[in-house]
Amino acid sequence: MKLLVRWAALALSFWVATALIPGIDVQGGFTTYLWVALLFGLLNATLGSLLKLLTLPAVILTLGLFLVVVNAAILMLVARWSDSLEVKSFWSAIFAAIVISIVTRVVTSINKKTGPF
Numbered sequence: 098m099k100l101l102v103r104w105a106a107l108a109l110s111f112w113v114a115t116a117l118i119p120g121i122d123v124q125g126g127f128t129t130y131l132w133v134a135l136l137f138g139l140l141n142a143t144l145g146s147l148l149k150l151l152t153l154p155a156v157i158l159t160l161g162l163f164l165v166v167v168n169a170a171i172l173m174l175v176a177r178w179s180d181s182l183e184v185k186s187f188w189s190a191i192f193a194a195i196v197i198s199i200v201t202r203v204v205t206s207i208n209k210k211t212g213p214f
């Protein structure tokens with residue numbers, strides 16, 4: 098159940114990012130947002146973990162701010178592999194990564210406080 102809530106939170110955060118950031122666009126409806134969120138989650142769990150380990154010195158030097166750059170790179174990789182997501186520039190990806198992180202954190206923390214349902 099927790100995995101489904103995180104997946105829905107990630108899909109919601111993609112919707113918020115496309116609404117707020119002009120350089121990010123998802124072509125499609127609700128299922129497309131779920132697909133993009135699934136692809137982003139899988140890449141972030143596999144390749145993102147490796148990238149975070151390889152860039153650990155930069156993450157430590159920037160006090161964790163470099164993680165935004167890693168998430169933006171994963172977002173641009175998802176856009177390259179998926180026809181449904183379009184990222185126009187690296188700065189759009191940076192701002193979208195920030196929005197996605199914030200919205201996902203807020204939704205999952207609200208779900209923890211209110212319970213499983």
